[in-house]
Amino acid sequence: MWDKKREGDSDNGHFTVLGKDVTFKGIVHFHSTVQLDSSIEGEIHAKGMLVIGENATIRGTIVAETIVTRGKIHGNVTATSKIQLLKPAVVLGDISAPSFSMEEGAFFKGSIDMGSHPVADELQQTPLVLTEPPQRLTLSRPVLIESERES
Numbered sequence: 001m002w003d004k005k006r007e008g009d010s011d012n013g014h015f016t017v018l019g020k021d022v023t024f025k026g027i028v029h030f031h032s033t034v035q036l037d038s039s040i041e042g043e044i045h046a047k048g049m050l051v052i053g054e055n056a057t058i059r060g061t062i063v064a065e066t067i068v069t070r071g072k073i074h075g076n077v078t079a080t081s082k083i084q085l086l087k088p089a090v091v092l093g094d095i096s097a098p099s100f101s102m103e104e105g106a107f108f109k110g111s112i113d114m115g116s117h118p119v120a121d122e123l124q125q126t127p128l129v130l131t132e133p134p135q136r137l138t139l140s141r142p143v144l145i146e147s148e149r150e151s
Contacts, residue, residue: 014032014033015032015033015034015035015048016030016032016033016034016035017034017035017037018034018035018036018037018038018040019037019038020037020038020039020053020055020056021038022037022038022039023038023039023040024038024039024040024041024042025040025041025042026042026043027042027043027045028040028042028043028044028045029045029046030044030045030046030047030048030050031046031047031048032047032048033048033049033050033051034046034048034049034050034051035051035052035053036050036051036052036053036056036058036071037053037054037055037056037071038055038056039056039057039058040056040057040058040059040060041058041059041060042059042060042061043060043061043062043063044058044060044061044062044063044064045063045064046062046063046064046065047064047065048064048065048066049064049065049066049067049068050062050064050065050066050067050068051068051069052067052068052069052070052071052073052089053070053071054070054071054088055071056069056070056071056072057071057072057074058071058072058073058074058075059074059075060074060075061075061076061077061078062075062076062077062078063078063079064078064079064080065079065080065081066079066081066082066083067079067082067083067084067097068083068084068086069083069084069085069086069089069091070086070087070088070089071089071090072089072090072091073089073090073091073092073093074092074093075092075093076093076094076095076096076110077091077093077094077095077096077097078095078096078097079095079096079097079098079099080097080098081097081098081099082097082098082099082100082101083095083097083099083100083101084100084101084102084103085101085102085103085106085108086103086106087103087104087105087106088105088106088107089103089106089107089108090106090107090108091106091107091108091109091110092109092110093110094110094111094112094113095108095110095111095112095113096112096113096114096115097112097114098114098115099114100112100114
């Protein structure tokens with residue numbers, strides 16, 4: 001409906017804009033770049049870049065190639081390429097993307113999963129050695145206390 005491509009059209013210069021007077025509930029799919037300045041509740045699936053404007057409020061799940069936001073998102077966000085939070089963005093939810101950046105003045109509350117990385121994978125395999133017991137321990141890899149370690 002909003003993003004029907006004619007055969008032969010390219011993404012260069014072609015994008016969809018949903019203005020701040022648009023309110024949408026449900027599941028929406030975009031196949032090229034889209035800019036949202038609207039209020040959406042539900043799921044957003046974008047194969048291209050998703051630009052979320054300062055006036056936008058999204059409640060739900062977002063899956064896109066690249067996400068750039070200045071708006072408000074309450075829900076989990078997945079980007080297959082990267083996600084950028086620009087001032088004054090507010091994101092409440094978990095983020096999954098291989099590349100993440102956040103400008104000073106943006107707010108984020110949740111967890112970030114950047115996928116696997118050779119160094120991170122290696123670090124998770126080696127035990128963490130501490131010289132004294134921690135007050136609170138919530139690590140996901142083996143921990144050795146120095147006093148328990150064999151010399």
